[in-house]
Amino acid sequence: MPRAQRVTASDVAKAAGVSKTTVSYVLNQTPNQSIPEHTRLRVLEAVRELDYTSLAAARALRIGRNDTVLFVLPDWPLSHALSRVIEQVTEGLALHGLSLLLQRPSPGRSLISQWRELAPAALMTVEAMDAGDELLIRESGTVVVAAATAEFGIRQELIGAMQAEYLAGRGHRHLAYARVLDPKLETLSAERWHGFRNACHRLELGEPVELGFDLSVDGSVSALKGMSETAAYVTGMATYNDQIAAAVLAGMRRLGKNVPFDLAVVGVDDEPFAQFAEPPLTTVRQNHTLFGRYLADRVASAIGGEEMVNDAKPDVLSMIIRESA
Template identity: 40%
Template sequence: MTSADVAREAGVSRATVSYVLNDSPRHRIPETTRRRVWEAAARLGYAPSAAARSLRRGRSDIVLGLLPDWPIEHVLGRLVQQLTDAFAEHALTFLVHSSAHPVRPLREVWKALTPAAVLALDEFPEAEVEAMRAAGVEVVMAVHGAEGGPHRQPLVVEEPIGAAQARYLVTGHDRIGYAYPDLPRLGVLARPRLDGVRKVYAGLGLAEPDVRTVASGPDGALDAVRGWLTATPAVTGVCAFNDEIALAVLVALRTLGRRAPRDLAVIGVDDIPAAALAQPPLTTLVRDTGVIARNLVRRVVDGLDGGRIPADPVEDLLRVVVRASA
């Protein structure tokens, strides 16, 4: 099926079909005509050619999203959906590729797709950025390690998360622990969060956090919790890297016959659905990923329109969800 078939079916010109299906803002088409064209296209099973649309615009409508080898869980999945929705509002398609166990090199992926922009959650080699730009990719952005290498500030900053956790616990807890994830690839998130905790306590002249590695799972936190409870002086509160790690700490406490917050106050990050169902319900820090997604998309769109992309971090709204664990 072609646009000419749709034009005959709807009783309009091919130009009108083009204006309607491409939602051209420069041509005023009566609503009844628009509806007739869309109904004709639906009856015939016609869809505009993405390749033709790209040729007309001079670029594709694809934004390639590169996911690092991180666990794809509730929060990351939510962010991907919000990015997808925000890009769709600008007639852009967000196509996600995960680097976990890649079956083909990254360079082959973006060359095959010829995206208008690339948005990566983690940083990638500068040589890869240069190759993308040389191939015509207009915008290249990395969220947790901005384009240009490790000395550029990330677009989404993690340190305030740890700082907010520490500020919440600091009243009544002079000695705290930090539950660090056991997956090295999460270090790009965990290290700055831990730095945020350290800076708050150092600024108040309090002891360095007792950092222990915790694996998610029923028995992942037993050794860490035993260590915190028997430390001298004892640790009385714990900032966890995320809610999964915090839930492991709560399970370990119950296994040892202890309870939060009486024996150890616990605060997580992300407010996953299980946080409210924990025993006791988990106090946690939540960020507005919808605001982050819209801000990132705005920068990509501005870059595609020839504007300057700011180097400063995007807005990140944080709040504590207070429950019974801390």
């Protein structure tokens, strides 16, 4: 019996009475295209009638399953922390015979477009998905895993609170918080700041000073000078991450000030350079090894139809005490 010919996008276009480009726009949900609703519905009906699938989906059907996991990365800088999570997820998935594929969001390309082209066994994201997109993807049989760090015990508010509690425990009553100015990190920065501020109130400390820092020595010097003029009483500072903390250390040196005697500084992430900073940096460490492996196991379990209990781990956050605070 001759092998049935695979249905193509051209076949769909012919059946719907539209161009192949229109089919692509509809299936990929291409932004900024004014496709009439009746045209869109006609294309989708042709897709159903002809049982059209993409090349990747067709391959998945032939071999029984797709061994690819699509990780849609957030629009954040690729920090050491995020790189470490990716590394651990990759290694963990490999133990289950799965491969990780990384994708960045693109203004001209929708999540649905990426998913349709790749037909992955699972999709991972760390940001909230459109409810309609998530429903469509799940109903197709693709596993969706939201890589929520909070479910694992890594809560951004808790990180800020740990910094405040540590500084207060060292006798500091007037604190400041150095936020990052990068708009891509505004959500995480705001959550850590709120956790820090709320802890200060709970500990009956003074209202903390909030400062914006960029990753430059001149910017750090300017921010520190402004603080000394308006809040000279501040003796302890928490920072959004270790990179901002390093900028603070450099700014303090430029001003001829001493850390921790003039200002105690606590960072976040325990970046590799933190132990070599001058002075070595006190910081909050997030256990990205445990988190990455947890995500890999969760994805593999979901693909296998198993349920995995989301137990928060008590040791995913720890204070690494060095000489800066």
